[in-house]
Amino acid sequence: MQARVRALETILTEKGYVDPNVLDRIVDAFETKIGARNGVRIVARAWTDPEFEARLLADATNSLGFSSPVGAHLIAVENTPRIHNMVVCTLGSCYPWEVLRLPPVWYKSAPYRSRAVIEPRAVLAEFGVELPAHTRIRVWDSTAATRCLVLPMRSSGTEGWSEERLADLVTRDSMIGTGLVKSP
Amino acid sequence: MNSIHDMGGMHGFGPIGPEADETVFHSPWKGRVMSLYRAAGFLRLWTIDGGRAMIASLPPATYLTASYYARWLMGLERGLERAGVVGADEIAAGRSLRPAHSRPRIMTAANVANIRRSSFEHPAPAPARFKPGDRVRTLNLNPKTHTRLPRYARGKEGVIEAIRGCHVFSDTAAIGAAEDPRWLYTVEFSGLQLWGADPDPALSVSIGAFEPDLARHERARHRLCRDSVR
CATH class of the missing domain: 2.30.30.50 (SH3 type barrels.)
Incomplete structure (x- = not known):
């Protein structure tokens, strides 16, 4: 594959369609900048700022003050003791990378894409998450322009914590819905 | 198109297998494919859905055995060929055999700093037929x-x-x-x-x-x- 990619890059560069220096920068942006810590910050802020939380849940796309706005329609969905939200893209790899970086390999894999919509509880068990039987599971299949961010439940025992301290409890998987936040 | 990319509800793919140590790109060529795809997307040769269709229309056996970025690369080659930007002979040769037929506006460093999803939201041609609860x-x-x-x-x-x-x-x-x-x-x-x-x-x-x-x-x-x- 490496040789095949290099060949295509050579052709496109020789023809003037791409600039290799720009390609370097794109890789760097995805590795180090795009989406890093955005989701974590959003969740910690929503936990400490009820007004922001309300705006986020009502209209996530326009509630975020990033310099790199989410052009597609972002939906934030709240986990509660009664309902657990979980996100998948059965058709490919749609994912809110502006807030969570690029998706992990398992998110794009056939096992997750095939199973999340039909047996989410078994999928959650593989991530070490067991929910009470009465907790409803709501799976969001990202089939069109919308992208989903799960707002996980805040751990008990964190009353009075600062946004920064809370942010350390937020895991990437908790914002996809395949994990829970860390305990304090 | 009814093909293998449409996986929801299928059986037999096995356990999920989360990784202990995640990296954004698992080998340098994968990052290169991502950046080529982005830079090619900037040329506006196809729409985002056109790009998805290029990958979804790979033969099912190829789709399943290729890694994620290998599929992107194959989709990209296919799209560039169809758009007439790169010839199959050039891909086989691994070098350009003809000059570009036009001078396209290409992606620059300034565009990278501003990478974001484009908005596909448009003014409505007619009122929505359905309302919540329908x-x-x-x-x-x-x-x-x-x-x-x-x-x-x-x-x-x-x-x-x-x-x-x-x-x-x-x-x-x-x-x-x-x-x-x-x-x-x-x-x-x-x-x-x-x-x-x-x-x-x-x-x-x-x-x-x-x-x-x-x-x-x-x-x-x-x-x-x-x-x-x-």
């Missing part, structure tokens, strides 16, 4: 071209949960037709409706569905049909 049925479609209505959610009854604005319609965008903005909804289905009684009584699944893929669900008529079958 019962709908997805159409039973089997187009050979691109669609974002997954097979497991075709011909199923659901409820409109929210209107998500008016967006470029994937089906027409993928085949290079004029932009055709349509209302997009979140439609929620019960697990029972999608999978029958077995899997999980406390499950529901929602999809993003475009208005042309939805019909108003008329409960009374549905009941009549069922009675006549009995």
Whole structure:
């Protein structure tokens, strides 16, 4: 594959369609900048700022003050003791990378894409998450322009914590819905 | 198109296998494919749905055995060939055999700093047909071209949960037709409706569905049909 990619890059560069220096920068942006810590910050802020939380849940796309706005329609969905939200893209790899970086390999894999919509509880068990039987599971299949961010439940025992301290409890998987936040 | 990319509900793919040590790109060539795809996307040779269709239309066996970025590379080669930007002979030779036929506006460093998803939201051509709470049925479609209505959610009854604005319609965008903005909804289905009684009584699944893929669900008529079958 490496040789095949290099060949295509050579052709496109020789023809003037791409600039290799720009390609370097794109890789760097995805590795180090795009989406890093955005989701974590959003969740910690929503936990400490009820007004922001309300705006986020009502209209996530326009509630975020990033310099790199989410052009597609972002939906934030709240986990509660009664309902657990979980996100998948059965058709490919749609994912809110502006807030969570690029998706992990398992998110794009056939096992997750095939199973999340039909047996989410078994999928959650593989991530070490067991929910009470009465907790409803709501799976969001990202089939069109919308992208989903799960707002996980805040751990008990964190009353009075600062946004920064809370942010350390937020895991990437908790914002996809395949994990829970860390305990304090 | 009914192909292997449409995986929802299939059996037999095994355990999920989360990684202990994640990196963004597992080898340098994968990052290179991502950056080439982005830079090529900037040339506006195809729409985002056209790009998805290039990958979804890989032969199923190829799709399943290739890694994620290998699929992107194959889709990219295919798209560039179709757009007439790169010839099959050039890909085989690994170098340019002809100069570009035009001077395109290419991606620059300034564009990288501003990478973001483009907005597909458009002014509405007509008022939305459905409102939250409406019962709908997805159409039973089997187009050979691109669609974002997954097979497991075709011909199923659901409820409109929210209107998500008016967006470029994937089906027409993928085949290079004029932009055709349509209302997009979140439609929620019960697990029972999608999978029958077995899997999980406390499950529901929602999809993003475009208005042309939805019909108003008329409960009374549905009941009549069922009675006549009995």
